[in-house]
Amino acid sequence: MKKTIRLLCALALILNVCTLAAASDTGPTMDGATAQKMLLEGNKRHVDGKAGHSHQDAARRTEVAKGQHPFAAVVSCADSRVPPEILFDQGMGDLFIIRLAGNIADDAALGSLEYAVEHLGVRYILVLGHERCGAVDATLKGGEAPGHIGALVKAIQPAVEKAKGQPGDALDNAVKANVANVVQQLKSAAPFLKEMVDKQSLTVAGGRYDLDDGLVQILP
Ligand SMILES: [Zn+2]
Numbered sequence: 001m002k003k004t005i006r007l008l009c010a011l012a013l014i015l016n017v018c019t020l021a022a023a024s025d026t027g028p029t030m031d032g033a034t035a036q037k038m039l040l041e042g043n044k045r046h047v048d049g050k051a052g053h054s055h056q057d058a059a060r061r062t063e064v065a066k067g068q069h070p071f072a073a074v075v076s077c078a079d080s081r082v083p084p085e086i087l088f089d090q091g092m093g094d095l096f097i098i099r100l101a102g103n104i105a106d107d108a109a110l111g112s113l114e115y116a117v118e119h120l121g122v123r124y125i126l127v128l129g130h131e132r133c134g135a136v137d138a139t140l141k142g143g144e145a146p147g148h149i150g151a152l153v154k155a156i157q158p159a160v161e162k163a164k165g166q167p168g169d170a171l172d173n174a175v176k177a178n179v180a181n182v183v184q185q186l187k188s189a190a191p192f193l194k195e196m197v198d199k200q201s202l203t204v205a206g207g208r209y210d211l212d213d214g215l216v217q218i219l220p
Contacts, residue, residue, distance in 0.1 A: 032203025035072040035124035036218070042089035043216045055091025064093035072096070073116045075182060076128040077103045077135065082209055084128065087216065096122055102135030103127055104155040105182055114192045123202055125186060128216065129179040130209040136160070136174050172208075179206040179219055 030038075045051050054060075073096040074084040084090070084097050096116040098109045105113070105127075116122040129136075138145070139156040159178035166173045183206040187197045196202035206219040 029121040029123055030071040032124040032205075036126070036203070036205060039072055039074075039088045039090075039124075039126065040216065040218070043087060043214070045089045046087050047214045051086075051089040053089070053091070055094055060092050068093050068096075068120060070094055070096040070116065070120055070122060071124070073098070073113055073122045073125045074128055075099075075103050075105055075109065075113070075125065075186075076209075077101060077130055077133055079130060079133065081211055082128070082130045087209060087214060096120060101152050102133060102139070102156045102178060103129050103182060104152065104178075105185060106151075106155070110186070110189050110193070113186065114189075117196055117202060118192060125202070125204045127179050127182045127186065127204070127206045128209055129175045129206070131175070131211045132171065133175050133178075136178055137171055140171055140174050176206075176208060176219060179208065182206070 042051075071094060074088075075098045076082055076084050078099045078101045084095055084099075088095065096112075098105065098112055100106065100109065113122075113125060117125075135152050136156055136159070138149070139153045139160050145153045156174075156178055159181050160174050162181070163170065163173035163177040183204050186193055186204045188194050193202065193204075197204060207216050208219055209216050
């Protein structure tokens, strides 16, 4: 009997070591609910003027030089007033970030997110729109889109159409519709992201950042 117990203990130890080894390949995976909670707690510190500015020192730089294990990915606008690390009070190695005007996602963005999910163990993606977004506003107003700006307008246009006729502020409605469209785009991005969402291994959520008070609101 004692021999059997010893054998079981040895087996458990081996399995435990194997699990740890597997986890170190992709880094610590944080589930979607916990990742969202951490982001919103960081945003509250930012809003309250109590940012901790952690993970921004030389010690953290040395730590993450060995490898990155971000706990969430954020798809946000290139707008200089919406820097995810600051508004979520995070530091180096915490967030995997894609930033294009209008928080849109092109093929390169999708490929980057696939890398974050598949190789870095990210299980939560937040698509973050913001109040008075210039890219959405320009699309809403129409007119000429010179140079490569046309690519942005083309990507945002479906949201403007979707929000047409809705009661309330036209620009804010279009911002929210654009976030919803990009969330849906990521959720249905076959094969990898879609598969992860379908088996409930990946959460993709949308949010809106308020330029005035700094608050991030998770959109339904
Ligand atoms: Zn913007």
